Amino acid sequence: MSDLVIEDLVVEFSSGGLMIRPLNGVSFEAPSGSLVVLLGPSGCGKTTLLSCLGGILTPTSGTIRFGDTQISGSTGAQLDEHRRHGVGIVFQAFNLIPSLTATENVMAPLLAAGWRRNQAAVRAADLLEQVDLTDRRHHRPSQLSGGQMQRVAVARAIANDPPLVIADEPTANLDHLQVDGVIRLLRNLAQPGRVVVVATHDDRLLPLADVLVDLVPKPPVQEREPTVVHFDDGQIVFDQGSHGSLIYVVDEGEVEILREHDDGRLELLVVRRPGEHFGEMAPLFRIPRSATARARGTTRLTGYTTEQFREHLGVSTLTELIPTMGSPDLG
DSSP: OOOEEEEEEEEEEEETTEEEEEEEEEEEEEOTTOEEEEEOOTTSSHHHHHHHHTTSSOOSEEEEEETTEEGGGOOHHHHHHIIIIIEEEEOTTOOOOTTSOHHHHHHHHHHHTTOOHHHHHHHHHHHHHHTTOGGGTTOOGGGSOHHHHHHHHHHHHTTTOOSEEEEESTTTTOOHHHHHHHHHHHHHHOOTTOEEEEEOSOGGGGGGOSEEEESSOOOOOOOSSOEEEEEOTTOEEEOTTOOOOOEEEEEEEEEEEEEEBTTSOEEEEEEEOTTOEEOOHHHHHTOOOSSEEEEEEEEEEEEEOHHHHHHHHTOSSGGGGGGGOOOTTOO
16 A cells, blocks of 8 residues: 655755754654645645655655655666656646646646557546546636636656646635635545645645645643743743744753854854843744754743743733744744
8 A cells, every 4th residue: 555654854945154954853654555745834834745755855864664665865777757647747737738628738747758649648638537627628817717727737647657746736726706616626536545745725625635634833832830841041032943832931050042054053143141032933934843943951931832931921812922022033
């Protein structure tokens, strides 16, 4: 069976001289026949993860196994085979060839894979019938609605019957009348022998998912009391690129806020001392930490959820937290 297993996946790259980690220790499993839905705000790594699954991007560390294939370690001919026959990709912007008809767009990957033209035409006709577009098979993309173009894109993605299908925001460019057919189509694609992975903001896909992967952890349930934590000298409070749910106030000791550059250098941004806070941006906006926090000497901190921190500062709404915050570069 073609089960998908992702273990401790990390992707990092340089951006403006800084080290960015859109994925930092992602792990999940999806059995054959699953519809997997990736959740999270823009910039949380959904498209990056899809690129790794598609063999377009090589992760920095961790593993991706699909059936008997370790995608993350594939190179050369093995990787080419995965891209050509192992995975089908549905793009947000459809990416159909404007000069080709719906049939010709679906035939394109088949011809690239060595199919005879007459065989590819028969296969394309069958696929367009499956997505209910037989009457539009001779139309070019400019003559199709957004929903119809997306269904052509799905038919093209499964032309070579790949065991893995990935879709990046497949309903983003559709109006509410067009979405239903595409959602049902994606659900039906997830059958034994195939896994479908969809990155989306569309809540309508959630009830149909077999596996939900939230790339940004939800804030914890409100505790009765804030969390008091202790750190020794040099101990890391949180890493740049990680996700966090707590805002910290220094009770005793000091905390260094450090920015990691792509050459491994750590730049000291500021030192937080007793009574000062740090780490507010990640939990408030559900974005990765933009810096590393490290204890300087023996340190005691109090960790607050956003609601607890609001109460701590005595403001009535979360939006009132923003004027109280320091630089958004402090995690």
